[in-house]
Amino acid sequence: MDTHVDIPPDFGTESYDPREAKRGRGQIDLMGMQHGGLDAVFFIVYVGQGERNAAGYARALADAFAKFAAIRRMTDAQYPDTISLARTAEDVRRIHREGHLAALIGIENGHALGRDLQILDTCYDFGARYLGLLHNGHNDLGDSAVPYSRLKDSPTEHGGLTDFGRAAVARANDLGIMVDISHAAMTTAMDAIKASRAPVIASHSSVKGVYDHPRNLSDEALTALRDNGGVAQMVAFDAYLRPVSPERRTAFRALRTEMDIKDFADFQQLSDEKRNAYQTRREEIDVKWPKASVKDFTDHIDYAVKLIGIDHVGMASDFNGGGGIAGWDNARDTLNVTVELVRRGYGEEQIAQLWGGNLLRVMETVEASARRHE
Numbered sequence: 001m002d003t004h005v006d007i008p009p010d011f012g013t014e015s016y017d018p019r020e021a022k023r024g025r026g027q028i029d030l031m032g033m034q035h036g037g038l039d040a041v042f043f044i045v046y047v048g049q050g051e052r053n054a055a056g057y058a059r060a061l062a063d064a065f066a067k068f069a070a071i072r073r074m075t076d077a078q079y080p081d082t083i084s085l086a087r088t089a090e091d092v093r094r095i096h097r098e099g100h101l102a103a104l105i106g107i108e109n110g111h112a113l114g115r116d117l118q119i120l121d122t123c124y125d126f127g128a129r130y131l132g133l134l135h136n137g138h139n140d141l142g143d144s145a146v147p148y149s150r151l152k153d154s155p156t157e158h159g160g161l162t163d164f165g166r167a168a169v170a171r172a173n174d175l176g177i178m179v180d181i182s183h184a185a186m187t188t189a190m191d192a193i194k195a196s197r198a199p200v201i202a203s204h205s206s207v208k209g210v211y212d213h214p215r216n217l218s219d220e221a222l223t224a225l226r227d228n229g230g231v232a233q234m235v236a237f238d239a240y241l242r243p244v245s246p247e248r249r250t251a252f253r254a255l256r257t258e259m260d261i262k263d264f265a266d267f268q269q270l271s272d273e274k275r276n277a278y279q280t281r282r283e284e285i286d287v288k289w290p291k292a293s294v295k296d297f298t299d300h301i302d303y304a305v306k307l308i309g310i311d312h313v314g315m316a317s318d319f320n321g322g323g324g325i326a327g328w329d330n331a332r333d334t335l336n337v338t339v340e341l342v343r344r345g346y347g348e349e350q351i352a353q354l355w356g357g358n359l360l361r362v363m364e365t366v367e368a369s370a371r372r373h374e
Contacts, residue, residue: 001040001092001356002028002334003130003233003314004106004182004204006321009063012070012078015272019079022272024279027319027330030082033101036334040092040102040356042203043071045128046321047112049137049148057114064112068105068126075103085127089363092356106180106203109135110168117171129363130178130203133165133192134185141165142188145214150262161191169195176370178363181205181221182235189221198369199229199362204316204323206240206300207232209307213240219307226308229365231358233314234300236337237323241292241300248289255281286326294327294340301354302344310350314359 005028010016021029033041045067050056075085083101086092095102105127113119120131133141137148138157142165147153161169169192172179179196180203181189193200202225208216217225217232225232238244259278261267270278304313315337317323319330327336341351 001042001102001314001359002038002317002319002331003042003201003359004044004108004235004316004321004323005041005319006044006046006108007067007070008320009066009269011067012073018074019082024272024276027317027324029331030079030101032331033334036330036332037338038101038331038334039096040086040104042104042106042130044106044108044132044321045071045112045123046108046135049109049111049135049139049144049151051151052111052140057111060109060112061114061119064107064123065126068123068128071103071105072127087127087129088367089360092360104129106130106132108132108180108183108203109139110141110165111135111139113141113168115140115164117167120168120171120177121175124175124177128177130180130201131168131172132180132182132203133161133168133188134183136183141168142191143185144188145183145185156185156187158188160185160187161195165192166195170197172196173198173366174370174373176367178366181225182233183215186218186221189217190224193221193224193228193230196228198366199231200225201230201359201362202232204233204235204237204318206234206237207303207307210300210303211240211242215240222304222308222312226312229362231312231314231362232304232308233316233359234297234304235316235318235323236292236294236297236325236328237318238291238325239322241296241325245289248285251285251289255285290326291329292325294325294336297325297328297337298340298344301341310353311358311361314354314356 016025047060047063084095086102092102134144136146142161179200182202182205206216
């Protein structure tokens with residue numbers, strides 16, 4: 001199981017066919033999942049942080065439900081004989097037994113809720129099973145680990161989780177939606193862990209103890225997540241795993257400037273021609289200044305396992321959202337991660353825990369907590 005895979009606005013169309021994506025369109029498709037042994041994926045309903053006003057909320061909501069529709073089109077209309085929507089942990093296991101791939105849905109950025117918690121109920125009905133409180137940029141729920149310069153964010157705005165954020169956590173608990181602290185500032189993450197009556201996840205974060213990046217989890221946050229019963233999904237994202245060379249940073253900055261890519265939203269809007277050109281240039285940069293490797297990624301897994309135990313660690317790629325490393329740069333490479341875990345002495349049961357067992361345990365606990373609330 002991979003707990004974080006982004007989808008572009010054209011997912012599920014001819015330009016990004018979920019069965020077999022064109023070169024440069026994406027790092028994951030159904031054929032790649034089957035080839036690499038990737039059985040289940042959380043496809044992400046991501047919205048970029050925008051203005052917190054009526055127009056901004058309306059745009060975020062429209063963007064979110066366009067992605068819900070794309071995921072459901074894949075599972076319900078395009079390829080129902082290959083991939084099925086999972087709403088529960090037991091669904092994931094059943095779908096796997098039936099020989100299908102499993103699609104789950106996560107939300108990235110609570111900005112999609114605007115100021116209306118009823119929207120979260122609707123998201124649940126459409127299949128959402130985790131709520132990422134933030135992305136880059138503060139929102140109405142709390143402070144982000146990475147303030148958004150385009151919106152003139154201050155380093156901190158709320159000092160942690162807001163009252164609306166607490167209400168969102170409570171409603172997610174009521175519904176059986178996992179609360180996700182990836183991208184949250186340390187203060188927001190700790191507040192969310194304390195506020196939640198069910199286990200909390202970090203859907204795609206690595207650890208500060210190996211590399212001190214604002215997006216990574218501190219030992220304090222990891223320990224709190226363990227004590228909460230949650231799980232931290234280590235992410236295969238180059239810039240979060242180890243220091244990036246100045247030359248690589250300079251080359252990518254120049255490429256983004258040349259192609260007028262200011263943020264992830266700009267990248268998603270590239271034409272096929274520009275996307276292919278970007279992919280070619282990116283590959284050239286990767287050859288000159290290699291990305292982090294599967295070994296670097298597994299260093300973060302090792303650190304987290306030693307600190308909080310094998311029961312509280314998992315894995316995510318962040319494919320199509322900047323993730324991907326040497327050795328695991330697309331779904332077809334997935335087995336390479338397992339090979340490295342075996343090389344480091346992890347047993348079959350432990351690897352099963354890391355590859356989704358722990359996340360499914362948390363999901364079941366969150367489901368049970370919601371049932372008790374009914």
